[in-house]
Amino acid sequence: MPLTEFELISRYFDRPVRRDDVALGIGDDAALLRPPPGRELALSTDTLIAGVHFRDDFPPRDIGHRALAVNLSDLAAMGAEPAWAILALTLPAADEQWLDGFSTGFFELADAHHVALVGGNTARGPLNITLAVAGFVPVGMALRRDGARAGDAIYVSGTLGDAGYALENWRTADAATRQRLLRPLPRLALGMALRGVASGAIDISDGFAADLGHILERSRAGARVAVERLPLSPVLHKLDRSVAWRLALSSGDDYELCFTVPPAREGDLSAISARCGCALTRVGEITAGGGLQLLAADGAAITLERAGHRHF
Numbered sequence: 001m002p003l004t005e006f007e008l009i010s011r012y013f014d015r016p017v018r019r020d021d022v023a024l025g026i027g028d029d030a031a032l033l034r035p036p037p038g039r040e041l042a043l044s045t046d047t048l049i050a051g052v053h054f055r056d057d058f059p060p061r062d063i064g065h066r067a068l069a070v071n072l073s074d075l076a077a078m079g080a081e082p083a084w085a086i087l088a089l090t091l092p093a094a095d096e097q098w099l100d101g102f103s104t105g106f107f108e109l110a111d112a113h114h115v116a117l118v119g120g121n122t123a124r125g126p127l128n129i130t131l132a133v134a135g136f137v138p139v140g141m142a143l144r145r146d147g148a149r150a151g152d153a154i155y156v157s158g159t160l161g162d163a164g165y166a167l168e169n170w171r172t173a174d175a176a177t178r179q180r181l182l183r184p185l186p187r188l189a190l191g192m193a194l195r196g197v198a199s200g201a202i203d204i205s206d207g208f209a210a211d212l213g214h215i216l217e218r219s220r221a222g223a224r225v226a227v228e229r230l231p232l233s234p235v236l237h238k239l240d241r242s243v244a245w246r247l248a249l250s251s252g253d254d255y256e257l258c259f260t261v262p263p264a265r266e267g268d269l270s271a272i273s274a275r276c277g278c279a280l281t282r283v284g285e286i287t288a289g290g291g292l293q294l295l296a297a298d299g300a301a302i303t304l305e306r307a308g309h310r311h312f
């Protein structure tokens, strides 16, 4: 007999809550939450659709991880400390094996970051996973897209292009590179460490060039980026440079952070890099205007055929 919505939620999603800022979690018409005083609430939502945002044959445990990870990445980009999540799940059928895998992957990541699932709903239809996540940031300390100024340095965390490489070379990619696509790690510790240091930040979901472009647009600024400085994993280093650069510049799904730092604060970054356990690479600087200039080692301009993923 198929599970009712109530049975499905209680079996797979109603976990004991270990946060004392949750007065009432799953089971009523709405959750009751107690945001801490002196904090702003950072609130974000993202939808994942089967066949659009993930391959149909991804293991459900990875889909559960990924659905939460891409949402938490937006909180990381704001410098927020994650707290709560709400899940709206549309499923073709109440497939218990799928639900078991999905909820396992979801809660593994949720538990690692002390995120409580406090509500949601389920419906029948084509597979669609919509999450809303909430986190806290001290008043006025959020990392925003509109704070970059001419002269600020541009940095990225980790390496770029690996998830795009895995998507294009699924059958031949090694396990570590596939993990970059299946199980992105939201840079939450880095985002929090960059409060008061970074002048602007965004997470790289659509591709480095497109996402840096969002900072430039909101900050009304331009940028010069030295393409040979883009951080590449050993797998991408072995590729033809034009292929590696295309992936690093325009493939999405890396969920690294791209951020800008005033020259006076750049000295803070080596300690932050060590503390957060991730490489931080300076790739260029913000300019007063001129759009996004991509430069080769000899100073020649590089054109980007496909400036990142477009949703529509």
Ligand SMILES: [Mg+2]
Pocket (backbone or CB within 6 Å): 073, 074, 077, 202, 203, 205
């Ligand atoms: Mg984002």
